[in-house]
Amino acid sequence: MSDLISMTLAEARDAIRAKTISSRELTGAFVSAIEKARPLNAFITEAGEQALAMADAADKRIASGQVGALEGLPLAIKDLFCTKGVRTTAASKILGNFVPPYESTVTQNLWDAGAVMLGKTNLDEFAMGSSNETSAFGTVINPWRAKNSNVNLVPGGSSGGSSAAVAADLCLAATGTDTGGSIRQPAAVTGRVGLKPTYGRCSRFGIVAFASSLDQAGPMTKTVKDAAIMLKSMASVDAKDSTSVDIEVPDYEKLLEGGIKGLKVGIPREYRIDGAPAEIDALWTKGAEWLKAQGAQIVEVSLPHTKYALPTYYIVAPAEASANLARYDGVRFGYRAEGVRDITDLYEKSRGQGFGAEVQRRILIGTYVLSAGYYDAYYSRAQKLRTLIKRDFEQAFEKCDVLLTPTTPGPAFGVGAKTSDPLEMYLQDVFTVTVNLAGLPGISVPAGLSENGLPLGLQLIGKAFDEATLLRAAQAVETAADFKHSPAKWWSV
Amino acid sequence: MNAPIKNKLLKGETGEWEIVIGMEVHAQVLSQSKLFSGASTTFGADPNSNVSFIDAGFPGMLPVINAKCVEQAVRTGLGLKAKINLRSIFDRKNYFFPDLPQGYQISQYKDPIVGEGEVLIDLKDGESIKVGIERLHLEQDAGKSLHDQHPDNSFVDLNRSGIALMEIVTKPHMRTSEEAAAFLKKLRAIVRYLGTCDGNMDEGSMRADINVSVCRVGGYDKFRADGSFKHLGTRCEIKNVNSMRFIAQAVEYEARRQIEVIEAGGTIAQETRRYDSKVGETRSMRSKEEAHDYRYFPDPDLLPLEFEQSWVDAIAKTLPELPDEKKARFVQSGLSAYDASVLVAERELADYYEELAKGVDAKAAANWLNNEILGRLNRDGLSITDVPVSAHANNAIIQMISDKTISGKIAKDLLDIVWTEGGDPRTVVEARGMKQVTDTGAIDAAIEAVIAANPDKVEEVKAKPKLAAWFVGQVMKQTGGKANPAAVNAALKTRLNLPDEG
Structure with a gap:
């Protein structure tokens, strides 16, 4: 059984096509692995029965010769994607027992390709967090533990349930969403691959919105190849999302071939930050050497406005969130407070009780920066900085094809270690937010272990809609890093 | 230009005052579906039956612009002779209200789709x-809250x-309640001609917020000269006035109220007021301090709205003749x-008139329409769209008058017949023998009969030629109204030997 669940998505796909395994067998193995892994709290909603039914349907299609790109492959879905008939929570109390009567475009694309849904994974409430500790459904535990330690670590966030599920072999792959690093950072600290596509590559329709101009769905997988396979099915232009872009979705898997000879890899000097652990810097240097060894050319580039990225992000994202979350008012769906006097009381109590502390903090920040008298000082300036940050990348990409940076400032940290200081938590995104602000694709690839035996990732950043080149470079890092580590399955003993 | 002429001033205790009025009109776009969703716009449907998940603000729903609504806005802009902005931005206007499901209204703030334009209004x-x-x-x-x-x-x-x-904002260019009502009437005519709004005020398809301020005589001209609002008084906004009659009443009341406040030594506070039509007063809703901070910002779910000038040009080519141009043409025709x-105030009326006036004298057609058709419609409580006699049939009646087939009086009887009984006017005239008598023999016989019966009158008319009219009336009666009055006149003159000027 453990052989089945430790397969990569590509391996499972090939095995199903070769009919050496059935989707039912594979799905069954994951369903029981998920049950055993409940101590990780990776799932908010397990959908075992539905998964087996979907697997049977897939097996029928396979038998009749209809084989979709992801036929019969069991996936985990971040609980920010609306799934028709299956409770969707955004890890918030305020959505209550909301069961969407519609399906997000990204998940619909996956089901259309034949994939099977195992369940809905945990996340930071409304995707606001970097450690999965803001979830109303409890913290997710990272399957990884430091060397000689039993201390529970965070799986990163906000897609922490998805990262834990992929790392613990609870699914072949998972969906995530990335607003400031929410796919790449959790992938990095769980030793797996996380891809945030170009803004507009995947439809946002049916994804509970956090910050609309930054949110983007993407895959979290065991390998770069798996990310290529997943993205091909997830991406589409969508008439229901005006910001999705009508650019052909190529066969990313096929485009992985060909190597990186002559590829220009930029090293942005501003990403060397004071106080970053030496092992992060060393890994970064090693990454550049790996690529160089495979024929890439390393060039130093400058992204001068990098230092403004984090403050810019923490103005833009909360501003948009403050409006996006206004619809959770207790009037039409979700949680409604009891014993209210009037409509204002209903709003205040429902929202006060329904939203967690971090969400409330960001709504307050967002409301503040948009307020009369502060708009120009904050929101308006942040938009200008965003333009400058975008331009930095455009200029850098005149000199190179991809950029190489660390993904996170360090490995996974202990549960509760950073919850008392929001600013320190926000620093987790220092290397990743720039990519969202510029709308570019970025990927985190596991590249090595920290001194205490925890995974570290390297990030590659690509040109807009050039995920193909990005994935090829990522595969080069993956090949050189030869990261074969997996966490010990301490939860199922 | 708007010179401060005497009848535009209001007299207070301490002298005369000028009123300055600006308007914000909300006109519902005529379209099958909503601005950002595919839900129907049909009026009068069961509550919550025309609602998509987008309209209800469900999680993960995204707005998608309805191209038809954009076209209608551009069309309206062209009809207002306004600048069309090829790039505009949708913003979120944030506030909490139970009938505002998203918690924000998608609107346009700094970059609207249509810029400056103008509307010409005719006063009495x-x-x-x-x-x-x-x-x-x-x-x-927004939706609607039901409290009952x-x-x-x-x-x-x-x-x-x-x-x-479409929110249409005017400059403060109106000076009297009559002008305010005339503006709204004209705007309504324009959007109805364009087919961009049905203008049904009682269904809420058109609602006006009216800004009223007062200033001392001369302030308005100074404002028009340098554009500075400092020359004008502090304005109050009267929200959601939904009938022409109430607009005039609300403006009148509000201007008088402001003058009284100022003359009593008070100051006008900028505020939003509501017009209570039952008591004919405006009442404070909220002060400037209580005004919402809407925290406008560009809606990240929507790209900037961009289109080509060629698309605007193509729409311009499909514009109908608008009231001003139609009016000019009508004036030219006499x-x-x-x-x-x-x-031209109502497109349907103008269309009816044009059909009616085909090949006949314009003035005669207009008079027939105003005096006969509109009079009967008014009497029967009908509108021009319900008129029971077609413009074509009425055109035939006018033709019969002008070629003297029937007299003007008979024509009215004829209209009454076809109005209630229907039928083709020419056939009715034939069948009922309503043709005018021009046969002098028949007229002469009738004259002889009248003279024979009234010998005393013959003497009187010789002394007082004005009495000839009495004879004409009697002869007409004798012929059942069918005699041609001019022929009767001429024959009488000869027979009674009356002077020409009689």
């Missing part, structure tokens, strides 16, 4: 004034939520400016 005394249009922008309507369905709870109907509105402006 023949004066025409230009009212400047500041802008037109597209926005979503349950003792403890309020209900929300989201049918209207997300329907496209109508008075007043008659022409009455006829």
Whole structure:
């Protein structure tokens, strides 16, 4: 059984096509692995029965010769994607027992390709967090533990349930969403691959919105190849999302071939930050050497406005969130407070009780920066900085094809270690937010272990809609890093 | 230009005052579906039956612009002779209200789809004034809260939520309540001609917020000279006035109220007021301090709205003839400016008139329409769209008058017949022998009969030639009204030997 669940998505796909395994067998193995892994709290909603039914349907299609790109492959879905008939929570109390009567475009694309849904994974409430500790459904535990330690670590966030599920072999792959690093950072600290596509590559329709101009769905997988396979099915232009872009979705898997000879890899000097652990810097240097060894050319580039990225992000994202979350008012769906006097009381109590502390903090920040008298000082300036940050990348990409940076400032940290200081938590995104602000694709690839035996990732950043080149470079890092580590399955003993 | 003429001033205790009025009109866009969703816009549907998940603000739903609504806004902009902005931005206007499901209204703030334009209005005394249009922008309507369905709870109907509105903002170019009402009437005519709004005020398809301020005589001219609002008084906004009559009443009341406050030594506080039509007063709703901070920012779910000039040009080519141009054409064809402006006020009326006036004298057609057709419609409580006799049939009646087949009096009887009984006027005239008698023999015989019966009158008329009219009347009676009055006149003159000027 453990052989089945430790397969990569590509391996499972090939095995199903070769009919050496059935989707039912594979799905069954994951369903029981998920049950055993409940101590990780990776799932908010397990959908075992539905998964087996979907697997049977897939097996029928396979038998009749209809084989979709992801036929019969069991996936985990971040609980920010609306799934028709299956409770969707955004890890918030305020959505209550909301069961969407519609399906997000990204998940619909996956089901259309034949994939099977195992369940809905945990996340930071409304995707606001970097450690999965803001979830109303409890913290997710990272399957990884430091060397000689039993201390529970965070799986990163906000897609922490998805990262834990992929790392613990609870699914072949998972969906995530990335607003400031929410796919790449959790992938990095769980030793797996996380891809945030170009803004507009995947439809946002049916994804509970956090910050609309930054949110983007993407895959979290065991390998770069798996990310290529997943993205091909997830991406589409969508008439229901005006910001999705009508650019052909190529066969990313096929485009992985060909190597990186002559590829220009930029090293942005501003990403060397004071106080970053030496092992992060060393890994970064090693990454550049790996690529160089495979024929890439390393060039130093400058992204001068990098230092403004984090403050810019923490103005833009909360501003948009403050409006996006206004619809959770207790009037039409979700949680409604009891014993209210009037409509204002209903709003205040429902929202006060329904939203967690971090969400409330960001709504307050967002409301503040948009307020009369502060708009120009904050929101308006942040938009200008965003333009400058975008331009930095455009200029850098005149000199190179991809950029190489660390993904996170360090490995996974202990549960509760950073919850008392929001600013320190926000620093987790220092290397990743720039990519969202510029709308570019970025990927985190596991590249090595920290001194205490925890995974570290390297990030590659690509040109807009050039995920193909990005994935090829990522595969080069993956090949050189030869990261074969997996966490010990301490939860199922 | 708008010179401060005497009749535009209001007299207070301490002297005369000028009123300055600007308007924000919300006009519902005529379209099958809503501004950002595919839900229907049909009026009068069961509560919450025309609601998509987008309109209800469900999680993960995204707005998608309805191209038809954009086209309608551009069309309206062209009809207002306004600048069309090829790039505009949708913003979120944030506030909490139970009938606002998203918690924000998608509107346009800094970059509207339509910029400055103008509307020409005709006043009763023949004066025409230009009212400047500041802008037109597209926005979503909100739903409706129902407070009378349950003792403890309020209900929300989201049918209207997300329907496209055009907010049309004027410059403060109106000076009297009459001008304000005339502006709204004209704007309504324009959008109805264009087919961009049905203008049904009682269904809420058109609603006006009116800004009123007062200033001392001369302030307005100074404002027009340098554009500075410092010359004008502090304005109050009267929200959601939904009938022409109430507009005039509300403006009148509000201007008088402001003058009284100032003359009593007080100051006008900028505020939003509501007009209570039952008592004819405006009342404070909220002060400037209580005004919402809407925290506008560009809606990240929507790209900037961009289109090509060529698309605008193509729409311009499909524009119908608008009231002003139609009026000019009518005047050229011989109508008075007043008659022409009455006829063009409603597109249906103008269309009816054009059919009616085909091949006949314009003035005669206009008079027939004003005196006979509109009179009967008014009597029967009908509108021009329900008129029981077609323009074509009426055109035949007018033709029969002008070629003297029937007299004007018979024509009215004829209209009464076809109005109630239907039928083709020419056939009715034939069948009922209503043709005018021009046969002098028959007329002479009738004259002889009248003379024979009234010998005393013959003597009187010789002394008082004006009495000839009495004879004409008697002869007409004798012929059942069918005699040609001119022929009767001529024959009588000869027979009674009357002077020509009689």
